[in-house]
Amino acid sequence: MxxxxxxxxxxxxxxxxxxxxxxxxxxxxxxxxxxxxxxxxxxxxxxxxxxxxxxxxxxxxxxxxxxxxxxxxxxxxxxxxxxxxxxxxxxxxxxxxxxxxxxxxxxxxxxxxxxxxxxxxxxxxxxxxxxxxxxxxxxxxxxxxxxxxxxxxxxxxxxxxxxxxxxxxxxxxxxxxxxxxxxxxxxxxxxxxxxxxxxxxxxxxxxxxxxxxxxxxxxxxxxxxxxxxxxxxxxxxxxxxxxxxxxxxxxxxxxxxxxxxxxxxxxxxxxxxxxxxxxxxxxxxxxxxxxxxxxxxxxxxxxxxxxxxxxxxxxxxxxxxxxxxxxxxxxxxxxxxxxxxxxxxxxxxxxxxxxYGAFGSMTERRYEVLIEGTEDAAGHHADEETWRAFEFRGKPGDLRRLPRQVAPYHLRLDWQMWFLALRPGAEPWFVALLERLADGDPGVRRLLARDPFDGRAPTALRVRYSLYRFARREERSGGARWVATDLGVIARR
Structure with a gap:
């Protein structure tokens, strides 16, 4: 040969x-x-x-x-x-x-x-x-x-x-x-x-x-x-x-x-x-x-x-x-x-x-970090009904919204929000994110699914921590896909 x-x-x-x-x-x-x-x-x-x-x-x-x-x-x-x-x-x-x-x-x-x-x-x-x-x-x-x-x-x-x-x-x-x-x-x-x-x-x-x-x-x-x-x-x-x-x-x-x-x-x-x-x-x-x-x-x-x-x-x-x-x-x-x-x-x-590898450690509970703002002049003392949440493109928020299929596209900010919910704290990128939202930054808001203030700067922001789970079949009345338990406000700006 x-x-x-x-x-x-x-x-x-x-x-x-x-x-x-x-x-x-x-x-x-x-x-x-x-x-x-x-x-x-x-x-x-x-x-x-x-x-x-x-x-x-x-x-x-x-x-x-x-x-x-x-x-x-x-x-x-x-x-x-x-x-x-x-x-x-x-x-x-x-x-x-x-x-x-x-x-x-x-x-x-x-x-x-x-x-x-x-x-x-x-x-x-x-x-x-x-x-x-x-x-x-x-x-x-x-x-x-x-x-x-x-x-x-x-x-x-x-x-x-x-x-x-x-x-x-x-x-x-x-x-x-x-x-x-x-x-x-x-x-x-x-x-x-x-x-x-x-x-x-x-x-x-x-x-x-x-x-x-x-x-x-x-x-x-x-x-x-x-x-x-x-x-x-x-x-x-x-x-x-x-x-x-x-x-x-x-x-x-x-x-x-x-x-x-x-x-x-x-x-x-x-x-x-x-x-x-x-x-x-x-x-x-x-x-x-x-x-x-x-x-x-x-x-x-x-x-x-x-x-x-x-x-x-x-x-x-x-x-x-x-x-x-x-x-x-x-x-x-x-x-x-x-x-x-x-x-x-x-x-x-x-x-x-x-x-490579994934899920070497499994989580049994789903926590979500929710960012809310208000335009009330009273700021952090505003009435509860004036607080509105920023909605992300992929991460859960609105309890009635059907989760989206976004892959193979990668929503990088949404993924980091999941990791943040596992260990909530003053991450530098998250502090910067709150500052941009407080200033009405148009770039950051383009990465979101819904800006409740249409580009206007809110008078105050707060961060809530919640426990999420999928709604069971008997809990779907009203169109809810998630059930959330509020765990309180963990940060204000």
Whole structure:
């Protein structure tokens, strides 16, 4: 066997469809991420934001992550320009334009989006401190190395996508088993749909399901995350069926909650385990034969582009990147089996190989922080009926309002309000938020669903603390979807 034949073994000839789905899907998520940043970043972190980037960089200096803004002074105009460029690049991939170029064209496009988004995440502070930010960066780095239509999908990068999927699912399963007894006694889902950060339209329906259903939810989660996930490394078509199990559980999370693009990215990465033959079978073709990582067993057939082979320089580049990523995988691998497992942690400054996980600790009660204002001249001594609440776009407030489906779009302020309710206190960003609302700041109010004062500055603000729960079926009179217990005023301004 000559060297060209050996290189051919590194081509995933049964993954052309998977590459197309993964690349275009990840690019679409980048478009959403840049769009979210375009609208929200200037208000939250801009020049006059709640946690301004210039002040942050002055304070932390070189300890901030890699960012363009360390070398070019930050401005809201520059930030929006980067977001616009990122959206255009992402849309180009969705439309399939860079895919028509040489192998390196996709690496250039995704590398640019990755670098710009890394610059944003590195200065995003608390508003960008989520696992799906690191996941998007890792996905961007990987799918750029899948190449264009000029070369077959590289086997090594498809394999690394499976390693990412295992870290996502198995890491989440282990953090649950180690972190909270409710996952071990199968009671975790008794409260999850009600207490999750941002419920969706079907969350109340899911919460009101019988206990046996909630036990089945936990068992299904454990089965996929702790067991079935390893089958993505099995020969085809077993790997494809395992990926479908992952996709099914993620779609359930999509329709019962709002987790930005986390579930959709997981679905896209899971598609890397589905062979072209399996896709054709789903569309009515013959059942796929057995293969190992896209190499048919006992046959010489290949995928859609079996007549295309990778040049030596591209194979060497991908192999070098794979070796580098494998070296960076040492700590994430050890973390999976550590008794002190970290959740949503990055072990390198570039977010190339990360640790993931969610809900290692479950909350059994839902608390809400409500911000109210009054225009009464008496200020804090105003009559109770003059106080009106600011409504957020995603977080619960009005008891009759149906929770919204906002994911895969990410409402960053709403998510921070959920964390604030768990540990109410004088968080710097929240103090700044109250100051902006008191001043009638138009930027902050654009992030809200309803401003009861139509842009006018209230004479006084107060912060209430409440215990929320879903209304039971017999409590729906009057259209209430939530029942709230007022726990009192915790702050005034």
């Amino acid at each position: 000559d060297w060209t034949s050996w290189i051919g073994l590194l081509d995933a000839q049964d993954s052309w469809i998977a590459r197309e789905i993964v690349q275009r899907g990840v690019a679409a998520v980048y478009v959403l991420a840049f769009l979210s940043t375009f609208h929200q970043f200037p208000v939250l972190l801009g020049e006059r934001g709640l946690l301004p980037v210039p002040a942050f960089l002055d304070r932390v200096g070189g300890s901030a992550g890699p960012t363009l803004f360390r070398h070019v002074p930050y401005s809201d105009a520059l930030l929006r320009g980067m977001c616009a460029a990122g959206m255009l690049l992402g849309l180009a991939v969705v439309l399939g334009l860079p895919q028509q170029g040489p192998a390196w064209s996709m690496l250039a496009v995704f590398g640019t989006m990755w670098a710009m988004y890394l610059s944003i995440v590195s200065v995003g502070q608390i508003f960008y401190g989520y696992g799906w930010e690191s996941m998007l960066l890792e996905c961007g780095a990987l799918v750029g190395l899948l190449g264009s239509h000029a070369v077959p999908p590289p086997q090594l990068m498809m394999l690394f996508l499976l390693w990412l999927l295992i870290r996502l699912e198995f890491g989440a399963g282990m953090i649950k088993m180690r972190g909270d007894r409710s996952w071990r006694d199968l009671t975790a889902m008794d409260h999850h749909h009600e207490t999750q950060p941002m419920p969706g339209p079907l969350s109340r329906t899911a919460h009101l399901m019988p206990r046996w259903w909630h036990r089945a939810e936990v068992l299904g989660s454990h089965a996929v995350q702790l067991g079935i996930i390893w089958l993505v490394l099995a020969p085809q078509p077993v790997a494809s069926f395992a990926a479908c199990a992952v996709i099914a559980t993620q779609l359930f999370l999509v329709v019962t909650g709002n987790y930005a693009w986390l579930n959709w990215l997981t679905i896209l990465v899971a598609c890397a385990a589905i062979s072209d033959g399996f896709w054709r079978w789903l569309l009515g073709g013959p059942f796929p034969g057995w293969s190992w990582f896209g190499v048919p067993l006992g046959a010489d057939g290949g995928g859609a582009g079996a007549d295309v082979s990778s040049p030596l320089w591209w194979t060497v580049l991908v192999a070098a990147a794979f070796v580098g990523l494998a070296v960076l995988s040492r700590k994430p691998l050890a973390n999976l089996f550590s008794s002190h497992q970290l959740m949503n942690a990055s072990f390198d400054r570039f977010h190339l190989v990360n640790a």
